[in-house]
Amino acid sequence: MADNEHVIVGASRVVCVVKLPATMPGEPEDEQFLSHLPMVGQHDGQIIAFISISDVPRLRKLGAEVTVIDNTGNGYAARVQGAASPQDLVASVGKSVEKGKADLAIAQKGDGGDSDGKA
Amino acid sequence: MAHDDHFHCFAFPAGIKAGPGGSAVRKDTWLRSVFLPGVLPVPVTSLRPDLELYSLTYDLTALVHTQNKKLPQSARLDSLGQTAGGRELHVLKLGANINDKPKTARVLFTGGLHAREWLGPTYTYLIAEWLVTNYPTSPGGGPNPAFAKDLLDNNHIWLVPMCNPDGHEYTVTTERMHRKNSPGGDSHFQSAPGAKPARDAKAPPSIDLNRNFATKQWQAIIDSKKGSFSAKEDGDTFAGKSAASATEVQLLQKMIDATPFDLAVDHHTYDCALLYPYGDDPGKAKQNKRLVAFSGLMQKQINRKAAKNITTQPGTADNWSLYKISSFYADLYKSLGITPGLSPEQSLIPGSITDYIIYAAEGASPPRKTLAWSMELPPMHHAGSPGFNPPESIIRPAFNQLIGTSLALIKNATADDPKAADFSLFDIVAP
Numbered sequence: 395m396a397d398n399e400h401v402i403v404g405a406s407r408v409v410c411v412v413k414l415p416a417t418m419p420g421e422p423e424d425e426q427f428l429s430h431l432p433m434v435g436q437h438d439g440q441i442i443a444f445i446s447i448s449d450v451p452r453l454r455k456l457g458a459e460v461t462v463i464d465n466t467g468n469g470y471a472a473r474v475q476g477a478a479s480p481q482d483l484v485a486s487v488g489k490s491v492e493k494g495k496a497d498l499a500i501a502q503k504g505d506g507g508d509s510d511g512k513a
Numbered sequence: 514m515a516h517d518d519h520f521h522c523f524a525f526p527a528g529i530k531a532g533p534g535g536s537a538v539r540k541d542t543w544l545r546s547v548f549l550p551g552v553l554p555v556p557v558t559s560l561r562p563d564l565e566l567y568s569l570t571y572d573l574t575a576l577v578h579t580q581n582k583k584l585p586q587s588a589r590l591d592s593l594g595q596t597a598g599g600r601e602l603h604v605l606k607l608g609a610n611i612n613d614k615p616k617t618a619r620v621l622f623t624g625g626l627h628a629r630e631w632l633g634p635t636y637t638y639l640i641a642e643w644l645v646t647n648y649p650t651s652p653g654g655g656p657n658p659a660f661a662k663d664l665l666d667n668n669h670i671w672l673v674p675m676c677n678p679d680g681h682e683y684t685v686t687t688e689r690m691h692r693k694n695s696p697g698g699d700s701h702f703q704s705a706p707g708a709k710p711a712r713d714a715k716a717p718p719s720i721d722l723n724r725n726f727a728t729k730q731w732q733a734i735i736d737s738k739k740g741s742f743s744a745k746e747d748g749d750t751f752a753g754k755s756a757a758s759a760t761e762v763q764l765l766q767k768m769i770d771a772t773p774f775d776l777a778v779d780h781h782t783y784d785c786a787l788l789y790p791y792g793d794d795p796g797k798a799k800q801n802k803r804l805v806a807f808s809g810l811m812q813k814q815i816n817r818k819a820a821k822n823i824t825t826q827p828g829t830a831d832n833w834s835l836y837k838i839s840s841f842y843a844d845l846y847k848s849l850g851i852t853p854g855l856s857p858e859q860s861l862i863p864g865s866i867t868d869y870i871i872y873a874a875e876g877a878s879p880p881r882k883t884l885a886w887s888m889e890l891p892p893m894h895h896a897g898s899p900g901f902n903p904p905e906s907i908i909r910p911a912f913n914q915l916i917g918t919s920l921a922l923i924k925n926a927t928a929d930d931p932k933a934a935d936f937s938l939f940d941i942v943a944p
Contacts, residue, residue, distance in 0.1 A: 407688070418853055422738040429859040430741050430842070432749035434690060435900045439850040444690045446747045467629075467690025471902040480826060480897025 409434065409464040410450065411491050412441045415457030424456055434470065437487045444470070461498070463490035569675055572638065573605050580607060580645045580665075587611055587665060588645070593764040597695045597717075598679035602764050605641055608669035615669035618926035621777040622919070623673045623765075626722045626866065628680030628691045629901045632890045632911060633780035637674040639912055640919050644670065656941055664923050671772070676866075677722055677761055689902060692749050693719035694759055718746035720759040723781075724862070726766065726869035727756035730793035734863040740793075741842050741862045752864055765866065769873050776926035777870045777885040778919070783900055784845065784889035785819070785833045787812055790871045792838035792862035799837075804884050806931030807922075808835055811886075814918050814936045821944060822910035824891040825903060831893050831914065838862055838887060849894060884926070890915070913943040 435442035464470040477483035580588035593602040624633030649658035679695035742752040819831040843860035874883030917939035925934040
């Protein structure tokens, strides 16, 4: 696999709602990474980011709360397109955040459940 | 969307035919039709059955053809060169005696450096379409023909509506949220017909073009590891391994270095924000009082229009903000209530085209007093904002918000004293 292949295949990027940690980390590279998450929207004072799948565990390690809401940018674009109003989009993202958090809790318990392929 | 007077269809230029999915069509597909359906249909819909796709070359050639019929030698379409994907980087040049020097000013409008920001290319193109459509064939006809005649008779207006055609294509075919340039080795990426296949394991990583211009502080910011960029190849804001390493950036820099522009505006989305340089040197931002004064005039005029032309938040007028490029992200985080915000250093932007244009003017002999901005077009940031994927219905209000100001900038591009610049004159252009 080419070094950059995982970067450019659409399925390797996800859209997630990210709550940054209360304080930025001390390492310059980590601070810089957290400071510039590629923002495609906002939800409830948090960032909706379009990031490489490999960034999800890194974000969590740095103390960010990450909930994947779409497995591709196209999925998020379709969600936006399908929303009848701004309120509809907020509700749609909110619903996915709730489901994502529930799935993650089940996955972290290790007792199975439907994670729907989301991190 | 119903057609309005100045969004009308152009007659297809003689000698230019849309082939049945032929190479001339396929190589420069763009999505103008998403916003303006029914204009110059080009049979490439098999690419995305849900979208009507058009040819940028045809659209721009149609403008040249139409304008030159009205006033000979007042329009030409040139290519700055080819991208890695084999697509032309078009520059449309409008103005009387276009092969000679302008009477007054040279103005540059650009769009589409970031692939997913579709409104940028569309709005940049629509400035040209407004000028060409309104240019009169005979005296009289009201204020708009008079404006168009005055602006095109006295100035040269260069437009590069699609600075990142490879990336744009990728947002059509593969990933709507792609930001950077050619995705190199992606198996889904299709290079233009006649170009070598794009699939290449050794292909360079894609680059954020608006972080790759060779601005004065580029290396210093990269080395500091602080600022709005990514040093990682898979980062959305990857600034490149070296300044001006992207082909598109090299071609645009060559044009900027060779052309004494008086004023330039680069169109992005999204935020309803007016950004002025420097992105990489906050200390210098307020030294240019002329630039800051012009920015204030622009903000006032756009907000007068925004109150009547709401884009995506029913009942709430778009509200244009004014930022230094160097503090844009810090101010945005603050306004959205995102914690813990950004330090001033983390908000610095290396390698933007806007900074490059200003540095080029400062370094010229003798130095030029060039003005330059970056505009973040609608929609606004708000809860439930469609962000980078707004509906087609946003085009008309966004156009109405901005066109008067774009024309006023052309008119006043060389005005020494901002107090003498009259922007309100153009308020009547759009409701």
